Amino acid sequence: MKDLKEKLNTSIILITHDLGVVADLCSRIIVMYGGVIVEEGTTDDIFYSPRHPYTWGLLNSIPKVSLGTREKLIPIEGSPPDLLKPPAGCPFAARCDYAMRICAEKMPEYYEVGDGHRSMCWLLHPDAPEMDFTGKGVRANA
Ligand code: SF4
Known part of the structure; x- marks a missing residue:
């Protein structure tokens, strides 16, 4: 796939759950859950x-x-939400260890957390409880 990309001077969109493949092949990642981009x-x-x-x-x-x-x-x-009856709030709320009351009530906004890096989570709201994001990626300590 890498060779083809170079040869054809094109882009590739890869849809997968395999983050190992993603890490090797992709320069940008869009994480989707319940039909929406969450990060x-x-x-x-x-x-x-x-x-x-x-x-x-x-x-x-x-x-x-x-x-x-x-x-x-x-x-x-847990299980993904029923997209025929999508939840009013964050689609991940029922499975999230960090869910707060607002999460089930209102869809979070997108928060810019870096240049071209955004996430849709109430934890990033300025009024959210303080959160230590250090080491949340498994690769951070690998
Ligand atoms: S903490 Fe973030 S991901 Fe978890 S339920 Fe709330 S908005 Fe969704």
Whole structure:
């Protein structure tokens, strides 16, 4: 695919849950959940500085290739929302460990967290409880 991209001087849009492939092939990542874009940024933004709980869940659920360690994968508990009856608030609220009351009531806004990096999460609202985002990407400590 990389060769084809170079040869044809084109772009490739890859739709997948396989973040290993994404890390190798993509320069920008759009993370979608429940039919909406919940986070968008460069590959480095998403792997080293993710700002959305669903992105954290995705990163935690892929195996790390670290020699000498046996770590459990952490699944995202629960099921996706019924898109025939979409929730009023954040589509990830029912599965989110960080959900607050507003999350179930109102769709979050997008917050710019870097140059071309944005996330749709109430945790980024200036009035949200203080949150330590350090180390939320599995790659940050790999
Ligand atoms: S808006 Fe709320 S429920 Fe949605 S991802 Fe952020 S903290 Fe979780």
